[in-house]
Amino acid sequence: MNKKLEAELKSEIESLREQNLLWLPKTLNGPSSARTKVAGKDVVMLCSNNYLGLANHRVLRKAAITAIKNYGAGSGSVRPIAGTMDLHIKLEETIAKFKHTEDALYYNSGFTANSGGLPALLREGDAVVSDELNHGSIIDGIRLSKAERHIYSHNNSESLEAKLKELTGRAEKKPNRILIVSDGVFSMDGDIAPLDRIVELAERYDACTYVDDAHGDGVLGENGRGIVNHFKLEGRVDFEMGTFSKAFGTMGGLIATSKTNKEYLLNKSRTWLLTGSHGPATVAASIAALELLEKDDKLVRKLWRNTRYFKKRLKSLGFDLGNSQTPITPIMTYDAEKANKLSVRLFEEGVYALPIVFPMVAKDKARIRAMITAEHKKEDLDFAIEKIEKVGRELQLIK
Ligand SMILES: *Cc1c(COP(=O)(O)O)cnc(C)c1O
Numbered sequence: 001m002n003k004k005l006e007a008e009l010k011s012e013i014e015s016l017r018e019q020n021l022l023w024l025p026k027t028l029n030g031p032s033s034a035r036t037k038v039a040g041k042d043v044v045m046l047c048s049n050n051y052l053g054l055a056n057h058r059v060l061r062k063a064a065i066t067a068i069k070n071y072g073a074g075s076g077s078v079r080p081i082a083g084t085m086d087l088h089i090k091l092e093e094t095i096a097k098f099k100h101t102e103d104a105l106y107y108n109s110g111f112t113a114n115s116g117g118l119p120a121l122l123r124e125g126d127a128v129v130s131d132e133l134n135h136g137s138i139i140d141g142i143r144l145s146k147a148e149r150h151i152y153s154h155n156n157s158e159s160l161e162a163k164l165k166e167l168t169g170r171a172e173k174k175p176n177r178i179l180i181v182s183d184g185v186f187s188m189d190g191d192i193a194p195l196d197r198i199v200e201l202a203e204r205y206d207a208c209t210y211v212d213d214a215h216g217d218g219v220l221g222e223n224g225r226g227i228v229n230h231f232k233l234e235g236r237v238d239f240e241m242g243t244f245s246k247a248f249g250t251m252g253g254l255i256a257t258s259k260t261n262k263e264y265l266l267n268k269s270r271t272w273l274l275t276g277s278h279g280p281a282t283v284a285a286s287i288a289a290l291e292l293l294e295k296d297d298k299l300v301r302k303l304w305r306n307t308r309y310f311k312k313r314l315k316s317l318g319f320d321l322g323n324s325q326t327p328i329t330p331i332m333t334y335d336a337e338k339a340n341k342l343s344v345r346l347f348e349e350g351v352y353a354l355p356i357v358f359p360m361v362a363k364d365k366a367r368i369r370a371m372i373t374a375e376h377k378k379e380d381l382d383f384a385i386e387k388i389e390k391v392g393r394e395l396q397l398i399k
Contacts, residue, residue, distance in 0.1 A: 013220040020340060020357070032058035034375040038352050044380045046353040046370040052299040053370075053375030055247025059292055060285040067284030073182050075277040079266070083277035088115040091252075098225060098290045099256035105265050106252055106283075107272055108149045110214050110243030111137040113253030115144065116271025118181070118210070120264070127175035128309040129163045131155065131193065131346050133184045135212055138181055148175065153309065154186075155377060157197040163207040178207035184214035184227035188361050188369070190328030192220070194393035196231045203236070208237040218247020219326060223297045244282075250291040253281050301326055306381060310372050311383050327372040330356070331388065332365070340393055345394065349387040 016022040029037040029067045032048050033053045037167035054060055060269030067087065079085035088106060107113040122128050126147040130138060135152045142149055150167070153159035158344030161182065167175055180202050182193045195211060204210045213226040224247060228237050238261065244252040255265060266272055293300070300316075307327040316323060320332040333339045339355035346353055346368070357366045370384070 010018045021359070026352075034373055034377070034380050038347075041347070041350065043350050043352040044376070044384045045346070046232030046372075046384055047386035048371060048373065049215075049246035050249060050375070051303055051371070051373050052224070053373055054218075054247065054289050054292070054299075057249060057289075057292070060249055060288050063288035064173060064281035064285040067280035071118060071280035071284075072109065073281070074177040074279045078273065078275060080273055085277075085280065085283070087280055087283045087287070088277060091283050094287050095254050095256055098223075098294060099240055099254075100229070101223070101240065101256040101258070103259045103262045104254055104256040105262045105269075105280075106254055106286075106331045107269070108252060108275055108278060110212070110241070110253040112271035112275065113205070113241050113243075113255055113269075114138050114141040114298070115266055116141070116210065116253055116269035117239070118142055118179075119144040119146075120268035120270075121145075121177075121179060121208075121210070121239075125175060126177040126179065129139075129160060129167075129169050129178060129180045129207070133186055133188070134181060134183050135214070137186065138183070138212060147179075155191065155193055157194055157201060157369060161205075162203055163203060164201060164207060178205065179210055180207050181210045182212070184211050184213040185217050185219070185326050185328070187243065187280075187328065189330060190215075190323050190326040190358055191324055192216075192227065192230075195227055195233060199231075199233050199236050208238045210241065211237055212245055213240060213242040215326065215328065217242040217305065218293065218300065223293050224297050224300045238275075241251065244286050244289070248286060250286045250289060252278055252286055253363055261295065285369065291317070298375040303372065306374060306376050307372045309378075310376075310381050312369070313381075314388065317385075317389050317392070319388070319392065322367065329370040329372060330367040331370060331392075332367045333395070333397060336363070336366040338397070339368055341366050342391055342395055342397070346387055349391065351384045360361045 024037045032050045034045055036045055075083040092104045092106050114137035122145035125145040127143055127152045128147050132151050150163045152163050185192055216227040218224035220227050229241050238255040242254045244250045268308050322330040336357040339357055343355040353368045353370050356369045
């Protein structure tokens, strides 16, 4: 072990600790569900992305067990060599059917879809125009590309149009291809990108579109098909990227697109070519998740009923919930110390919700973030609301 290295790393860790930015992840002592045990304590879970309760759903568990019986525990290889099982193909067909696209490509995670897909699409001489609040995996994907980079103001179509006008009106160095990239639902505020306006502008300026629907999958659109379905834009978005790690309850990234775009992406994404593929259990459970949603939108409707109930009650108590339009519910404190205190006190009371502070959001936009799921019973929500009210008064967030 190199002592100098360790001393340097230790001092960086201390600096994070002093700024209150050090992660000390708590451990779950059971499944990810609405009521579970965290760090030995029984809690109502308010910070999981398991929107539909699929992570521990009977149907997905059964599909995973059957797949292990028939195919084993691992895939044995990367996808291009010997790691493509008929299960992987069936999953991609199921994604395409669910998303109403020609085809789809399954990656190991949403992160690797963005960090491998974007640099494959963005070559030297191209330009990318990206929302300022896009997810870190998009930022990394763009950093790995050779294209020129432009950032537009958050959800601001005038700012986007100004960039497109400048790029397409150039006499020299006009980019070959322009790709507009946006999150569908923004994970810190729960607001929805104006994808209808973005697509209109893309069509007007002959640009391409790439939307990251990690928090829209399973949440927006009919049967949870996502943001493109929500805005009735099917067939007009080039790349619909998403994840299985949130509402779909398992693991893996997806890009739903045309057959040609898929064939190109799988040949050029290093994060698809050079990493072992997911094992049978994950893939089979992912298929089961989409088939379940295809058949029945009951869970999606329950998610929205719970969301409306929770937000209405908190609003009537006087809490400030920011600009959320989705089950992501920020409870604004505008102060990092208050956000941390609120989270610590709620945990003591049996409610698990995490603070969101700088650098995840601006310094004056601190909050805790509550994630509502279809699995929460009315009693769970009432319990959480009662505790949030109690601690909110202690911290003088409400009167
Ligand atoms: C969670 C998330 C990802 C990463 O997805 P994983 O499948 O968990 O790697 C990408 N983009 C956004 C917007 C996300 O919220």
